[in-house]
Amino acid sequence: MKFATKVIHAGQEPDPSTGAIMTPIYQTSTYWQKSPGDHQGFEYSRGTNPTRKALESCLAALENRRYGLAFSSGMAATDAVMKLLKPGDEVITGTDLYGGTYRMFTRIFADYGIVFHFADLSDPQNIKQYINEKTKLIWIETPTNPTMQIVDIAAVSAISKEHQIILTVDNTFASPYLQNPGDLGADIVMHSATKYLGGHSDVVMGALMLDDEELYKKLWFIYNSCGATPGPMDSFLVLRGIKTLHLRMKAHCENGRKVAHFLKSHPEVDKVYWPGFEDHPNHEIAKKQMKDFGGMISFTIKGADAEKTFRIVSSFKVFSLAESLGGVESLVNHPATMTHASIPKETREKAGITDNLLRLSVGVEDADDLLDDLKRVLDI
Structure with a gap:
């Protein structure tokens, strides 16, 4: 079955x-x-x-996996994966990471004795220096949030399999339309379904997709026992949103390309982070593992201090200043004070998250208006 049919x-x-053609909302406890x-x-x-079960089967199919689990948020899905670990276990992850994930790792699970190593994953070989007998999980985002770094999933998978380490890939920015990490060797694919899967900024949900039956049983036990599962109305909304995922993603990619090239040629813009540019680090990897380059773009304003950046980010009319991403409407975000504010300033800046950095979620409006x-x- 082709993606548009799935x-x-x-x-x-x-x-x-x-x-009824649409899966009913089974509003029952x-x-x-x-x-x-x-x-x-x-x-x-x-x-x-039943409503959630239909969604989970759909989610699994979109990532070409056997099993899907829907959670009440992306962070709940991340939390379930972390609960596979025990005190003393170690995790390798990236230096550019969603702020909520960083906060969970460093301020929740680190207190339970889980050790986290933050590596530059632009070169998968950097992982090897952190691997030891206690390493149980590698967690990657690609493209990363917010500097759009590209990680070679197949190369990381080869390392994880050599050392029998679980590899989880946060595929939120790409969506299953652009990228399927499971096909490249990931053991678990994670999504904040709030974003592109839902697509309309009206629901909060997370998801995990995987193939391994024993790993699925472990995660289902956590899912059922801890109870961070979504209700039927939210499940219905994501099912409805998914039906136009392929159409929306084509428009996001088309508009994203136009916006990225406009920004790159603008004299007030310094850096543009978008994996579709040939000079973007690991552009060739992005071409290999992604169908297109998406609608997520970050850029820095040339010579701007915090005051000027705030003035600019507060002046948009079509782009809305807001958290989140992946909806049909275009959003602008200031990561240093919004999505990544929980990361210490020095750590943020090392990852390129400076005070003059803005992140765009390019929607499906008319490109000329954007x-x-x-x-x-x-x-x-």
């Missing part, structure tokens, strides 16, 4: 009682049992719900 049909059948234990697979909605908005604020 987003519309995978995991979904007409409702047997009514023939519990299920009738004919006799104790005879519950046709549905017992209590923390563990399973370019006019950028031109107006940059000429202030």
